[in-house]
Amino acid sequence: xxxxxxxxxxxxxxxxxxxxxxxxxxxxxxxxxxxxxxxxxxxxxxxxxxxxxxxxxxxxxxxxxxxxxxxxxxxxxxxxxxxxxxxxxxxxxxxxxxxxxxxxxxxxxxxxxxxxxxxxxxxxxxxxxxxxxxxxxxxxxxxxxxxxxxxxxxxxxxxxxxxxxxxxxxxxxxxxxxxxxxxxxxxxxxxxxxxxxxxxxxxxxxxxx
Amino acid sequence: xxxxxxxxxxxxxxxxxxxxxxxxxxxxxxxxxxxxxxxxxxxxxxxxxxxxxxxxxxxxxxxxxxxxxxxxxxxxxxxxxxxxxxxxxxxxxxxxxxxxxxxxxxxxxxxxxxxxxxxxxxxxxxxxxxxxxxxxxxxxxxxxxxxxxxxxxxxxxxxxxxxxxxxxxxxxxxxxxxxxxxxxxxxxxxxxxxxxxxxxxxxxxxxxxxxxxxxxxxxxxxxxxxxxxxxxxxxxxxxxxxxxxxxxxxxxxxxxxxxxxxxxxxxxxxxxxxxxxxxxxxxxxxxxxxxxxxxxxxxxxxxxxxxxxxxxxxxxxxxxxxxxxxxxxxxxxxxxxxxxxxxxxxxxxxxxxxxxxxxxxxxxxxxxxxxxxxxxxxxxxxxxxxxxxxxxxxxxxxxxxxxxxxxxxxxxxxxxxxxxxxxxxxxxxxxxxxxxxxxxxxxxxxxxxxxxxxxxxxxxxxxxxxxxxxxxxxxxxxxxxxxxxxxxxxxxxxxxxxxxxxxxxxxxxxxxxxxxxxxxxxxxxxxxxxxxxxxxxxxxxxxxxxxxxxxxxxxxxxxxxxxxxxxxxxxxxxxxxxxxxxxxxxxxxxxxxxxxxxxxxxxxxxxxxxxxxxxxxxxxxxxxxxxxxxxxxxxxxxxxxxxxxxxxxxxxxxxxxxxxxxxxxxxxxxxxxxxxxxxxxxxxxxxxxxxxxxxxxxxxxxxxxx
Numbered sequence: 001x002x003x004x005x006x007x008x009x010x011x012x013x014x015x016x017x018x019x020x021x022x023x024x025x026x027x028x029x030x031x032x033x034x035x036x037x038x039x040x041x042x043x044x045x046x047x048x049x050x051x052x053x054x055x056x057x058x059x060x061x062x063x064x065x066x067x068x069x070x071x072x073x074x075x076x077x078x079x080x081x082x083x084x085x086x087x088x089x090x091x092x093x094x095x096x097x098x099x100x101x102x103x104x105x106x107x108x109x110x111x112x113x114x115x116x117x118x119x120x121x122x123x124x125x126x127x128x129x130x131x132x133x134x135x136x137x138x139x140x141x142x143x144x145x146x147x148x149x150x151x152x153x154x155x156x157x158x159x160x161x162x163x164x165x166x167x168x169x170x171x172x173x174x175x176x177x178x179x180x181x182x183x184x185x186x187x188x189x190x191x192x193x194x195x196x197x198x199x200x201x202x203x204x205x206x207x208x209x
Numbered sequence: 210x211x212x213x214x215x216x217x218x219x220x221x222x223x224x225x226x227x228x229x230x231x232x233x234x235x236x237x238x239x240x241x242x243x244x245x246x247x248x249x250x251x252x253x254x255x256x257x258x259x260x261x262x263x264x265x266x267x268x269x270x271x272x273x274x275x276x277x278x279x280x281x282x283x284x285x286x287x288x289x290x291x292x293x294x295x296x297x298x299x300x301x302x303x304x305x306x307x308x309x310x311x312x313x314x315x316x317x318x319x320x321x322x323x324x325x326x327x328x329x330x331x332x333x334x335x336x337x338x339x340x341x342x343x344x345x346x347x348x349x350x351x352x353x354x355x356x357x358x359x360x361x362x363x364x365x366x367x368x369x370x371x372x373x374x375x376x377x378x379x380x381x382x383x384x385x386x387x388x389x390x391x392x393x394x395x396x397x398x399x400x401x402x403x404x405x406x407x408x409x410x411x412x413x414x415x416x417x418x419x420x421x422x423x424x425x426x427x428x429x430x431x432x433x434x435x436x437x438x439x440x441x442x443x444x445x446x447x448x449x450x451x452x453x454x455x456x457x458x459x460x461x462x463x464x465x466x467x468x469x470x471x472x473x474x475x476x477x478x479x480x481x482x483x484x485x486x487x488x489x490x491x492x493x494x495x496x497x498x499x500x501x502x503x504x505x506x507x508x509x510x511x512x513x514x515x516x517x518x519x520x521x522x523x524x525x526x527x528x529x530x531x532x533x534x535x536x537x538x539x540x541x542x543x544x545x546x547x548x549x550x551x552x553x554x555x556x557x558x559x560x561x562x563x564x565x566x567x568x569x570x571x572x573x574x575x576x577x578x579x580x581x582x583x584x585x586x587x588x589x590x591x592x593x594x595x596x597x598x599x600x601x602x603x604x605x606x607x608x609x610x611x612x613x614x615x616x617x618x619x620x621x622x623x624x625x626x627x628x629x630x631x632x633x634x635x636x637x638x639x640x641x642x643x644x645x646x647x648x649x650x651x652x653x654x655x656x657x658x659x660x661x662x663x664x665x666x667x668x669x670x671x672x673x674x675x676x677x678x679x680x681x682x683x684x685x686x687x688x689x690x691x692x693x694x695x696x697x698x699x700x701x702x703x704x705x706x707x708x709x710x711x712x713x714x715x716x717x718x719x720x721x722x723x724x725x726x727x728x729x730x731x732x733x734x735x736x737x738x739x740x741x742x743x744x745x746x747x748x749x750x751x752x753x754x755x756x757x758x759x760x761x762x763x764x765x766x767x768x769x770x771x772x773x774x775x776x777x778x779x780x781x782x783x784x785x786x787x788x789x790x791x792x793x794x795x796x797x798x799x800x801x802x803x804x805x806x807x808x809x810x811x812x813x814x815x816x817x818x819x820x821x822x823x824x825x826x827x828x829x830x831x832x833x834x835x836x837x838x839x840x841x842x843x844x845x846x847x848x849x850x851x852x853x854x855x856x857x858x859x860x861x862x863x864x865x866x867x868x869x870x871x872x873x874x875x876x877x878x879x880x881x882x883x884x885x886x887x888x889x890x891x892x893x894x895x896x897x898x899x900x901x902x903x904x905x906x907x908x909x910x911x912x913x914x915x
Contacts, residue, residue, distance in 0.1 A: 017316075017428060017429050017430055017431065017432065018430040018431070018432060018433070018434050018435060018436075019427060019428035019429065019430065020427050020428055022428070024320045024321070024424050024428050024429075025321075027423075027424050027427060027428060028320065028321065028420050028421070028423075028424045031419075031420045031423050031424065031454060032420050034454065034455070035416060035419075035420075035454045035455065035457065035458050036458065038455055038456075038458040038459055039458035039459075039461060039462060041458075042458065042459045042462035042463070042492060042495075043462055046462070046466070046477070046488065046492075049485065049488060050483075050485075053483065055483060056482075056483050057482075131474075132469070132473055132474055132475050133473075133474035133475060133476060135476060135482065135483060136475075136476045136477060136479070136482065136483050136484045136485070139469065139470075139475035139476050139477055139484075140477070142475070143465070143466065143469055143475065143477075147465075161863070
């Protein structure tokens with residue numbers, strides 16, 4: 001059978017498969033995200049290994065974090081999870097305008113977060129001369145937060161695509177609505193990862209020993 | 210559909226429609242055809258990896274061999290390992306999983322057919338990318354770097370020009386690419402970039418298929434096919450997919466780190482700048498050890514299908530075999546550091562990992578004894594698949610036992626980096642996985658082709674391979690214990706290692722001969738083999754209930770499963786004395802199903818072929834070529850081109866409905882299927898009401914249209 005099982009099982013009261021009852025694509029997204037947790041788990045451990053190892057040349061990331069600034073951008077990203085929920089909620093209520101508005105708001109907040117990250121990277125590189133190649137701690141910091149930023153960027157692209165489809169077609173079909181839910185799952189995942197990164201990498205940072 | 214109606218898709222290209230020829234293979238989303246493509250690709254790489262091994266063995270057949278340069282030798286053992294693991298055993302397992310998983314669980318296809326095609330094409334292009342290193346890669350030996358032996362691989366003493374030195378310009382850091390040797394300082398050419406990025410692409414393919422297989426197993430099992438009624442091979446596919454899902458992200462991170470080190474100046478593994486090379490070992494083996502079970506568990510599943518069939522008994526301790534498989538997988542994540550006993554990890558860690566490693570022997574032992582229990586008192590038929598299955602059990606047990614000796618830390622220190630290790634993992638991967646895979650090929654060949662492979666040639670293949678295998682890898686045990694070190698291209702005559710090395714080389718050529726015989730058998734039997742009928746082995750599981758040749762949709766009516774070994778129970782019932790009595794044969798059962806239940810519960814939905822997986826996958830290697838050469842303008846251009854191709858394919862994919870909606874303009878693609886569906890329908894004297902182009906035979910009415 002196919003990805004249409006969802007619709008098929010709605011039409012036929014008796015599902016013709018043994019299964020979890022979770023729609024195929026949603027289950028697939030959950031599985032994919034479980035894999036992503038290990039991806040970021042490896043990156044974060046990697047950062048923790050190097051973040052406070054003494055004796056590296058140059059600036060350590062933990063010495064130059066701008067916690068107030070990053071707190072604000074973290075708040076922005078967290079709020080985008082709220083707007084994501086609102087978008088999904090509007091979609092389930094068939095509220096076309098609401099869906100579109102909240103989708104766009106989520107993408108906008110995500111973009112603001114990305115802007116903050118670009119600003120942060122620029123600051124670190126230009127003002128503090130901490131480059132990818134300065135020391136292993138810096139390498140680990142840039143690669144970890146860079147991969148997170150890439151995930152946010154991909155999320156923004158997906159949100160804007162849904163927004164565009166909704167504008168072009170005057171709303172989202174059931175199938176696209178499920179896509180919205182999947183993008184939502186992904187978006188919340190990216191947020192959760194950021195909560196961990198912000199806590200472990202920024203707030204609990206320990207100076208080099 | 211309750212919400213906004215889906216508009217007819219706007220497609221830029223016409224939906225691919227050919228059912229024959231090259232384009233049909235490029236655009237197919239049928240799990241069986243994808244499985245066949247995986248199979249042929251994997252076998253091709255088996256041949257290539259085998260040839261690499263033969264070159265290595267010629268070099269080692271005598272002391273102070275002059276056949277290969279040191280550089281070529283390094284490249285060949287690196288590519289041999291990488292090829293056999295990532296380009297042969299994994300895709301070969303994937304081939305059988307693809308072909309069989311939906312059939313084993315009574316589904317019409319995998320959960321995401323287009324993603325399935327995507328996995329295959331990513332793998333295909335990734336493999337080509339990796340092998341293009343032989344053409345484009347460079348492996349400059351470190352010049353002016355002191356203290357690393359001072360041997361310039363390309364100008365190595367002993368090997369004159371022409372001693373396969375052209376092969377030296379390819380990855381040479383070993384299949385596990387230890388750092389910092391494989392880092393920018395000691396491997397400055399591009400070859401290791403091809404290796405790291407090639408594995409990255411191939412890993413992505415496996416990740417996508419693991420999600421796909423998991424959703425398939427979890428959601429698409431036929432009615433009544435509870436988890437504990439699934440064939441063991443389906444179980445092992447599921448467990449393997451979990452292993453892939455959780456181990457691939459770790460190697461992805463590690464390979465990204467290497468790539469960043471090599472291309473963008475990060476310092477993760479740069480020992481001279483405070484980077485920690487041991488971190489690479491941790492990350493690599495955190496993936497690498499589960500990988501071992503990714504290689505062996507599918508073969509264990511295959512063997513668990515073959516042994517009961519040819520012993521004419523149910524699998525002994527079915528649930529124990531299943532749970533042992535899960536336990537092996539679970540424990541497999543906690544033992545990675547046993548690959549690193551010699552790397553200076555703490556004694557506590559050594560003790561813990563040693564003990565954890567020994568616990569894996571428990572579930573493995575459970576499996577082995579259950580297989581023996583299955584054969585015990587069985588009416589064993591020694592057909593070729595059974596021979597391979599028995600070979601698997603025996604050889605794998607030897608490999609498992611030598612594995613336990615590495616779990617004992619002091620003993621492992623003695624064995625580390627010697628041929629004893631080489632012997633061990635070849636007994637596990639070749640004696641285990643490869644024997645299992647060959648058994649599976651012989652077993653399911655009739656399912657795939659409708660013909661039987663030649664038994665006589667099959668048996669010659671088996672016995673030659675068994676002999677050659679043991680002659681090749683058996684003596685490596687004592688070579689290793691006598692101190693012969695891995696990955697050395699030369700040894701001195703006074704070491705006394707020469708006779709056994711010669712024997713090993715002879716053994717390797719015997720294996721090659723046996724594979725040659727297999728190929729003859731395969732290609733002749735495919736065309737001219739004896740017709741097998743539906744159920745040549747008197748099998749137990751429902752894949753043998755699908756018609757031959759298997760239609761694209763597998764089952765016109767998905768079976769309703771009532772027990773483990775469902776098919777067997779349809780064929781046999783117990784008489785008063787408890788003996789199995791045959792009550793039906795496969796043809797009757799299949800005919801009955803097709804006749805009686807021509808009112809399927811829902812229309813047959815089948816996905817249409819699609820161009821987009823192919824093009825999406827095509828973009829990836831282009832991008833990665835661009836990354837390797839990102840310092841040049843055309844490198845940057847390549848990144849852009851790859852990105853545009855992949856993005857365009859994603860957009861096309863997203864816009865393309867999985868199956869064309871009802872009433873779309875007729876396409877030749879569907880005629881064949883429609884004809885077939887109509888054929889079944891008309892045989893039921895009803896004639897399917899055309900419910901829509903893809904409506905199943907019989908329509909919705911209970912009594913048909915008669």
